[in-house]
Amino acid sequence: MAFVERSKALMPVFIRLCIAAAAALLTPPATAATVGTIDPVDLQADLRIALDTIERLHPDLSHSVTKADLEQAAEKVSEQLTRPMTQDEAWAALAQLNPIMADGHLFVGLPDWRGQSAEAIRQGKGFFPFEVSLDGDGYPVINTALGGATTPLAGRRILRINGQDARMIADTLLARAHGDTLAFRTALVSQRWWLLHWKLYGAPSSYDLVLSGSAETHRVPAGYVLPAVLQQEASFERLFQCRVDADGDAQMTISAFYWEDKERFYRFTQDCFAQMKAASTKHLVIDVSANGGGDDDMWKQGILRYIATQPYKHGSTYVKREKTGEITEGMIETATQPGVDEPLKFSGKVTVLIGPLTYSSAVLFSNVMRDYGFATISGTGNAARARQSGGVQQLTLPNSGLVLSYPRFVLDPPSGERSPFFLQPDAAPQQ
Missing domain, CATH: 2.30.42.10 (PDZ domain)
Structure with missing residues (x-):
């Protein structure tokens, strides 16, 4: 890669790159208020650190991009790093890698936006x-x-x-x-x-x-x-909603699989299923169309305990980058058992509603619901891969304070099938 070779205090660029790489692990995270403007050589160092980290620690880069395409895109970014930049300007340059990397868990982002x-x-x-x-x-x-x-x-x-x-x-x-x-x-x-x-x-x-x-x-x-997305993320009532109608239909809107007080979420879903049982609900729609993911236990304990009728796994084959740096491949062996004695077990029809922002753990949830026949998938698909990356790690780039996110594993759906490639609605039944 043709990096701009300028010295700072007569220090050779390759030495500064090594020092910067070490500093990424030792230096407190920089913020927009502390970084000021960043010199071109430091911008180049951050770019190289980001690329080296991705190529060294990603479990399967070919999941979303080839190394050659990534390096080619980085070359174009490098050519733009020829002047001092603010943190926002540095992000605008380095973030051009994001569409090329084509994975919601792999990107250069803004710190604490x-x-x-x-x-x-x-x-x-x-x-x-x-x-x-x-x-x-x-x-x-x-x-x-x-x-x-x-x-x-x-x-x-x-x-x-x-x-x-x-x-x-x-x-x-x-x-x-x-x-x-x-x-x-x-x-x-x-x-x-x-x-x-x-x-x-x-x-x-x-x-x-x-x-x-x-x-x-x-x-x-x-x-x-405050913009709508920030208002929603801060409000339990906006993220999680339950509506039980008298005509036998119900809708549970789950716009995240994360809330700091998980017990509150579990009480919410328990109450919703209790309402459905009292109303003899026949059809439940679970709306995860705006759900960007979170923790798998939120849907395992909060939803599947009331729906699952057989043991299930949240995936099948995987490739994983261990903390030692070694890559391992394997198969998920342990299944989650259904709650056979659950008094609020729901036996009606279930539809999972997906959308373009359904991602991460919400994709895993949808895969499980589809592959085990727990639900029909509806809505808008072809936006996220059914084979998902996960276990997100973050590195603060030492000079710009920008954040590099990258995954530790890539997981196949429970069926083990890679077709369809993208999460999508089930085919409509023929009349």
Whole structure:
């Protein structure tokens, strides 16, 4: 790789790379407030550390990208690291590797972006004023005001933002997003538009927008409320919902398989299944369409104990990078036993609703529900691989403070089959 060979204090570049690699393990994590601007040689060092870490510690890089394609993409990034950069600028450069790596668990990310965003709001910084989704032509379409409040502009396509073509802006954001597929990355950019637009285009106090249906320019003040995704992640009631109807249908919305107080989640699901038993529910829809994953025990203990009718495994064959650095391959041998004496056992029809943001542990959950016949899979698929990586590790790059995430294992579905390649709905029954 052709790195920029500039010295700092006359220290040879290869020595500085070695020192930087060691510092990655010893230095406290850098933040946007502490890194200031980063010299080109230090940016190059972080890039090399990221690549070396991926190639040395990923259990099966070919799961999502070839080494040659990754090195070629890194070469293009390296050519851009020729001037001092802020942390945001460094992320904008290094994050161009993310779509190439094509795995939601393998990416260069911003450190504590949730905390930074909440703090920015507290300090009076505003973000892009709308929650949006990208349409089929790649334009952002207004859903709500930032944070979820209604707006009379809902449904309008945004054509230009501050004089720039909105579709080109969307392409720029997508070029830094991580995830298995374009469909996944599109959904992620839609959800985090406010964040990515801030990091790439700054945070002005107002935005000049040209919307579909009119040539008029709308000047809209920035939004000064917590974005919807951050509100949802902080609220148990928004993440987890149960609705039991009198007509025999019920819906359980599980938007994450993580909550710090797991016992609260287990009480929630127990209560929901108790309501279903009292109402003689015949059909349960479990909505994981916005579930990005978490801990497997959340769905094993919180959901499968009430549904499973036979022993099940959460996967089959795997390849794993041990902490010693050795790669091992094997088969999951231990099965989880169903709760045969569970008084709230649900015996009706179950449908699992998936979407473009269904990922990680939520994919494993969906695989189990499908492969053991516990449920029918419905919704929108072809966004995440059925064969999932996991066991995410993180490394703070020492000079920029950016975070490299990478997996420790890759796991096949319980069936052991690699077809279909992507998680997708079951075929509709023929009439």
